[in-house]
Amino acid sequence: MNIPNHVGFILDGNGRWAQAQGLTRSEGHQAGFESLRKLSKYIFDKGVKVLSVYAFSTENFKRSKQEVDFLMNLFVKKFQEYGKDLNKENVKVVFSGIRKAPLPMEVIKIIGEVEALTINNTKGTLNICINYDGQWEIVDATKKIIADISEGKLKQEDINKELFNRYLYQELPPIDLLIRTSGENRLSGFMLWQASYAEFYFPSIHFPAFTEKDFDEALAIYNNRDRRFGGINEKKTNC
Ligand code: FPP
Numbered sequence: 001m002n003i004p005n006h007v008g009f010i011l012d013g014n015g016r017w018a019q020a021q022g023l024t025r026s027e028g029h030q031a032g033f034e035s036l037r038k039l040s041k042y043i044f045d046k047g048v049k050v051l052s053v054y055a056f057s058t059e060n061f062k063r064s065k066q067e068v069d070f071l072m073n074l075f076v077k078k079f080q081e082y083g084k085d086l087n088k089e090n091v092k093v094v095f096s097g098i099r100k101a102p103l104p105m106e107v108i109k110i111i112g113e114v115e116a117l118t119i120n121n122t123k124g125t126l127n128i129c130i131n132y133d134g135q136w137e138i139v140d141a142t143k144k145i146i147a148d149i150s151e152g153k154l155k156q157e158d159i160n161k162e163l164f165n166r167y168l169y170q171e172l173p174p175i176d177l178l179i180r181t182s183g184e185n186r187l188s189g190f191m192l193w194q195a196s197y198a199e200f201y202f203p204s205i206h207f208p209a210f211t212e213k214d215f216d217e218a219l220a221i222y223n224n225r226d227r228r229f230g231g232i233n234e235k236k237t238n239c
Contacts, residue, residue, distance in 0.1 A: 002223050004176035006050040007043060008198060010190050011036065013182030013206030020206070026070045031208035033074060037082055042212045044091055044124040046219070050172055052096070052127040054190045058136065061102050075130075076106050083114035090123035096169035096191075097132035098140075127170055134192035141167035168193060177222045181207040199225045 018028025148154040183204035
């Protein structure tokens, strides 16, 4: 079995899952959070080195104040404990996104604490995208590059794809397998740079119902894909 090095995961469908169960949207997010805790452990145990999850986009701030407040409070209440668990599992936690308002100060503080706690861990890296937008990530990297050029730290001719990657919110390898639950077939701004050659998998299942078995299914599908990266699979071609 070929295990993807970097898995991207768009955690979608908490609301629809809750509605189908006769529960509130908040209960859906709570269930989604518990699902993430279980699943992240399983995914790192499988040998995946980097797991990036889309927890909250910049656009998600357009939701009702009640829903945004619930999600931010959930983060504040639960993330220190989750961070400690990840630390015990030797997983490093990093965050991608814009670290300023409207993200609450308390959330920004916990982000810093969890990153500091887990900085030396080596089993894998959990990258949590919060107040994140992939186009902004590219714009912000460009601004940092321009600043370094004008301060004389960098020359224009040194810019290439590897260098650009180092200026993103986190320096990560390319995404190999990208999963979005809930049957939506779009990226919604998730890791546009890193997903350049990712294999996409869009199961119809809602995120809180996505289990370890479903991840195994995603791995089986990934293993049947023919990844050519623009080249030709010599073994399968008759010329
Ligand atoms: C998408 O479902 C999910 C989110 C916008 C939030 C995902 C968050 C978690 C799994 C919890 C962990 C993260 C934090 C910040 C505590 P949706 O609400 O768009 O579902 P719907 O499309 O069915 O309405």
